Amino acid sequence: MHKVSDVKVEQDIMRINRKIASENRSFFEKNGITVFNIMGAIGSGKTCLIEHAIEELKDSYSIAVIAGDVIAQYDSDRFASHGVKVLPVSTGKECHLDAHFVEHALEHTDVKDIDILFIENVGNLICPSDFDLGEDARVVIVSVSEGDDIVLKHPVIFKLSDLTVVNKVDIAEHVGASAEKMVADAITCGCTRAIPTSCRKGEGLEEWVSFIRETLRT
Amino acid sequence: MHEISVAQTIVNEILAEAERQSAAKVTRVVLELGKLTMLNFDQVSFWVSAFLEGTVGEDAEISITPVDGSVECRECKAISDVLVEDDPTLHYSVPQFTCERCGSHNTFICKGREMVIKTIRIER
Numbered sequence: 001m002h003k004v005s006d007v008k009v010e011q012d013i014m015r016i017n018r019k020i021a022s023e024n025r026s027f028f029e030k031n032g033i034t035v036f037n038i039m040g041a042i043g044s045g046k047t048c049l050i051e052h053a054i055e056e057l058k059d060s061y062s063i064a065v066i067a068g069d070v071i072a073q074y075d076s077d078r079f080a081s082h083g084v085k086v087l088p089v090s091t092g093k094e095c096h097l098d099a100h101f102v103e104h105a106l107e108h109t110d111v112k113d114i115d116i117l118f119i120e121n122v123g124n125l126i127c128p129s130d131f132d133l134g135e136d137a138r139v140v141i142v143s144v145s146e147g148d149d150i151v152l153k154h155p156v157i158f159k160l161s162d163l164t165v166v167n168k169v170d171i172a173e174h175v176g177a178s179a180e181k182m183v184a185d186a187i188t189c190g191c192t193r194a195i196p197t198s199c200r201k202g203e204g205l206e207e208w209v210s211f212i213r214e215t216l217r218t
Numbered sequence: 219m220h221e222i223s224v225a226q227t228i229v230n231e232i233l234a235e236a237e238r239q240s241a242a243k244v245t246r247v248v249l250e251l252g253k254l255t256m257l258n259f260d261q262v263s264f265w266v267s268a269f270l271e272g273t274v275g276e277d278a279e280i281s282i283t284p285v286d287g288s289v290e291c292r293e294c295k296a297i298s299d300v301l302v303e304d305d306p307t308l309h310y311s312v313p314q315f316t317c318e319r320c321g322s323h324n325t326f327i328c329k330g331r332e333m334v335i336k337t338i339r340i341e342r
Contacts, residue, residue, distance in 0.1 A: 002243075004341050005340060005342075011231050012332070013333045014333055094223065095220055130255060152312050155313050155315070156256055160327070189315065190289075192324065
């Protein structure tokens with residue numbers, strides 16, 4: 001006769017990520033590094049917006065970027081051309097960064113002298129929302145070309161973000177999307193701040209950089 | 219979607235627990251998954267079973283208890299259920315995170331993001 005019993009496990013499978021994220025956060029705090037987790041779909045303009053922020057801020061602050069991508073080389077080269085420290089993280093088929101990827105990247109590069117760390121997440125509006133990386137602020141970027149119902153289709157990531165950037169508003173008319181609706185939807189989903197931008201035409205970029213400055217540790 | 223990596227993590231935990239318990243078989247796994255994880259529960263169940271093939275848990279029944287979402291209001295501290303509205307134009311449900319008492323959007327999710335292995339039933 002087999003002995004059958006129910007065993008209490010009570011294991012939250014995210015606890016390991018939370019533990020590492022909290023260690024990352026302590027490290028960042030100790031070294032005075034402000035960290036931005038930049039999320040958004042493929043082609044929403046994450047890289048471009050980070051590049052713009054680097055150009056605006058690099059004379060006053062020391063900046064590094066963790067470039068997370070399926071193949072990280074391409075974005076890494078773009079960031080490196082701005083003269084900042086780049087930590088490429090190729091995720092392979094993993095569709096998001098987790099705290100361990102970030103911890104691992106930090107083991108290989110000394111960032112103690114850095115003021116601002118941008119973490120460019122993998123292009124995806126679903127998976128990154130579950131994984132705390134140890135950041136100070138979460139930013140989600142969407143472009144009008146994703147369709148103006150994209151925000152309502154992915155409410156959780158907007159709820160969990162500190163800033164929504166609705167990018168490429170200069171082409172909204174041509175793709176039949178309402179940038180105003182997308183900004184309003186982000187606020188409805190519970191994101192506290194949402195701004196329209198155009199990386200190409202410059203609209204809204206001042207506010208994007210202001211958000212970063214306001215978040216910095218004093 | 220990351221159902222596969224979630225399922226793989228669940229299976230690793232189940233097998234580790236089974237080994238700690240010196241289990242000959244795992245016949246049932248009870249999971250608690252929050253609705254705001256946006257995980258597709260059928261997919262999780264499918265991949266957990268798939269990864270358990272060839273292990274002590276290969277015949278295990280997978281039971282998933284869904285956990286509804288709640289938000290806590292930063293303004294008035296009330297806790298509200300996350301309302302799910304069917305949007306006929308989008309053909310699916312849209313969660314609303316507004317405070318039921320004061321109507322504020324300034325809320326945070328306090329329930330609904332769980333990914334917990336509750337119990338496993340084992341034979342020794």
